[in-house]
Amino acid sequence: MKKYQLGEFEEIVILTIGVLYKEAYGVAIKNEIETRLSRQVSMGAMHSALVRLEDKGYVKSFNGETTEERMGRPRRYFQITALGKKAIEYTKDTRDELWKAIPKVALDLKIIG
């Protein structure tokens, strides 16, 4: 059993939430991913990832202020929970371990080839 369930896209979203820190709400997260990773993110993919993250307890959310262009709809801000932090740390650690385990030769070969 995996200790922490975190999909690839989910990982990107939760990390972006971390990047944005206090400013992590829907549109901001989307824009951030799009600019940093230069990939198109659909509203649907992102929001369902957010729902999944929240269901798993990795992020929590609260309603914030609203603006004119939102027509009265509040922004919903996301924040990484302690569990979420553990989850990304765990993921990072496993990746690091894997990186370390790769023999230097393999990578070098790749570079040469």
Add this chain to the structure above:
Amino acid sequence: MQQPPNLFLRFFRWYCHPKLAYHIEGDLLEEYVARLKKVGKRKADIKFIIDVLMLFRPGIIRPTEGYKNLNTYGMYKSYFKIGWRNILKYKVFSFINVFGLALAMSVFMLIILMLADQNRYDQFHEKKDRIYRILSDYKDARQMYSSSGYPLANVLKSDYPIIEDAVNLTPGVGGDAMYEQKIADMRGYFTDPSFFNVFSFQLEEGDKKTALAAPNSMVISKEMADKLFPGENPIGKTIDFSDRQLAFPQEFDGISAPPVSWGSFTVTGVLDETKYKSHLKFDVLVSSSSRDILYAEKKLEDRTNDWEWIYRTYTYVLLNVDKNESDLNTALSDLVKRKYADLTSETAKEFKYVPQKLANVQLNVMSNDTNNRLPNLGYYVLGFLAFIIMLSACLNYTGLSIARALTRAKEIGIRKVSGAQRKNLIIQFLSESVITAMISLVAAIGLLLIVAPAFKNLWVNKYLNFELPFIPSVFAVFIGFAMLIGIFAGAYPALYLSKYQPVKVLKNLHSINPGKFGIQKVLSIFQFVISLIFITTSILIYNQFKHFLAFDYGFQSENIVNIELQGTDYQMLSNEFQSIPEVTTISACDIIPSGGMSNNNELKKTGERNEYKKVGILLGDENFTSNLEINLLAGLQLPVAGEASDRFILVNEAFVKAMGYQLPSQIVGEVFESKWGDEMLEVIGVVKDFRYKLLINEDGIAPLLIRNQPSGFKYLNVRLSTADLAGVISDLESKWKKIDPVHPFKYEFFDDQLQSTHQAIFDVVSIIGFIAFLAIVIACLGLLGMATYTAERKTKEVGIRKILGAEELNIAFLLAKGFLKMLLAAICIGAPLGYFLNNFWLQHFPNRVEFGLGTVLLGTSILLILGVLTIGSQTIRASRKNPVDSLKME
């Protein structure tokens, strides 16, 4: 600001999970506005649409079963828990509610039991959905007849293919069946082999197909078989049958006559009728083909082609599988057109045959029906009475709940503040009332165990045969009924209490006007008015009953025993009885005066062109009037029976007046002629008026003539001179055995007979009295509730008053004042209303009792005493409390 495509926005709102909809919509709009600036409206719209469609995925779509926790079991559990606690907390009020509802429910449940009992009849017929009974109706018929013309079944069977089969049941078998010295009374129907095709009666012995085919064959009941053939197989045995025209199917459907031998019959079947619950009861079924022989011997009137004589045959038809009632109606009206168009008698006017479904037979009793059953009207009346009582009990619940709103106001406020909607509160209060109703149901079943046997013991039930068993399906109905009552009783309080606005009740409790029994007072007055009407009515009917019992009939009935002759010779029997020393006088007659039967004749004075006048006729021997101590006013007593004296009649005073004579002496010697028969009747004497019809049927005394015709005598009136009646009866019985060893000795005391004619009234007294009792108990319970509550609420006030020196009695009066006013108001409305309502029916009642202020006053004082006791019990208790206790309590 420019709008995104509305259709898609609405689509999004429709599918999106409500928890997410708000902020995702915000994100969408923010994006849209940003894109609008960047790429223009058209592209922004397209992107918006793509976003909306991409969002349509699991996790964001609302769950189909609703996003809330649909299983509200927990909430209901809480409602019931709170409801139960509330019931336990206010024990007095709960008791009042439960007890009142239980009383009322038990009456309703009794009616449900009665209906359930009736619905068990005729359920065993396999083809019951296709069986119809044919009713007859004509212009002057008061009610439809359950009987029809004798030829109907055969014509339907042969001429109308929509009918699979039809059976004709004709009563007329009633007499002695004899087999090897054993004898039994046997009553039953003539019928044909179709009987077993239409109905699903099974034979214990014998073959259903052939049992009723051959002439002179009979199917007998198990009871008869056990009586006549104990330990033998009855099939193929021969019974000698003598017909005595015994009353069948109902008690008044016949006149016991001297036996006429019908010859011998072969037993072809045995039917165990105790197995079947049916409106058809019989000891014997005789094959219809036997009738031809009896016609030939002139022992039975030939009705084969008589369409007008519709009083003695019951026709049941079995419809074909694919036909319905309207087909049958068409067939019947066609038949009436063909057969009744040329007939001219009264009966044939606007004649109609109406089908009645077998399932409806038991509850819809018709004229001439096959047994005694409670007519529809009975259920309506009982249902109406039960409804009033139920209403009264529900009003108690409603009134008390609202009056005690104060105790619940804070709870309601808090619940609302914490987010309860009105709907939830309504459900909560309803569940409380349903719990109360369910507890009442348990109590009501207990009460029913007392009420049901009491009802079964009523005199009328001898004729109605209610069994009232507790069958499981009845309980399902009871529970459903209790739920309904709970909802009905709780509806108004639930709506009323849930209306409170939390701000008001939490801030200022007094704004809801606690403890003022506005509506409850009106309801209570209504209850007492109803109670008073019932009390007055039952007292009045009871007085009427006593009035009838003590009625002066104009003859002396004490110490007279009426003995049924059952076809034996009255002269022989009377000679035999004369030898008993305790017997003083003996007379004979055909009907017992005031016993419920009467015969009529129509007379006019010979030689005059006057109209015939209707007069009653009674057959009595020469001793009849003197034996009953009816005084002779003029002329002579009837002479001894014989050829020469047959023309003489005794008449009563009413007869003298009806025929237009001033004095009794003037009519003596006058001659009258009868409309039927050409005989001349000469008045030989005039007797004082005496009652010969039921008191309940006739106010004045109608004209009557008495003739001495021994052939018609049915009873011997034996006057005894002793106190030891039982001893004499056994003497009489042994003498009877000597003359007639076959038939059992049947006697009744005249006094008892007269009294039994009023038993029905006594039953009405019992029922109305019981209802009155319930009404007053429930009304008093409501009053008790109010008084208790007032006393509780005013504990402090009472304490302070006492400390300031108020007298106990003054305080009690102060507390009771409002309720006493209410009682007085109820009396002011109820007493006149009760008086007028009762006068309404009493006016049309023959031989009515005096109905004056006395009865109303008696009813009023009963009500007043009970009311004052109820109020007093609470107010006096409250006023006697030690002020120290009541004031220190905080």
